[in-house]
Amino acid sequence: MNLLLVHGLWRTPLSFILMVRRLRRLGYGTEQFGYAAVAQRYDDIAGRLVQRLERLSAKGPYAVIGHSLGGVLLRSAIPRVSGPAPEHLIMLGTPNRPPRLAHLLGVYWVYRRLMGQCG
Numbered sequence: 001m002n003l004l005l006v007h008g009l010w011r012t013p014l015s016f017i018l019m020v021r022r023l024r025r026l027g028y029g030t031e032q033f034g035y036a037a038v039a040q041r042y043d044d045i046a047g048r049l050v051q052r053l054e055r056l057s058a059k060g061p062y063a064v065i066g067h068s069l070g071g072v073l074l075r076s077a078i079p080r081v082s083g084p085a086p087e088h089l090i091m092l093g094t095p096n097r098p099p100r101l102a103h104l105l106g107v108y109w110v111y112r113r114l115m116g117q118c119g
Contacts, residue, residue, distance in 0.1 A: 008068030049077040057083030
């Protein structure tokens, strides 16, 4: 089975390097989806993720793993995929409700500048 891993805010695909090694040893095909939340709009990232999921779904059964914001992005992208949905969605530390801290800090320009639209 193929797996797509999506990192969290302020992370990079390198944050999954150990997991990727272990999954490959177990025989899984792994791919990673990277983005820069500070420099890109949420909708643009999600749109690119939909395209990536469609290409992955054409290869056969697949599963997805998202950490934090990666899980949020996957939740919004999966319903928009025209091909088959993933067999599994694994979310690691994904907020299932908007964090209160983000709401409180969102009024400060420094927070908005550091976190971008995704924060």
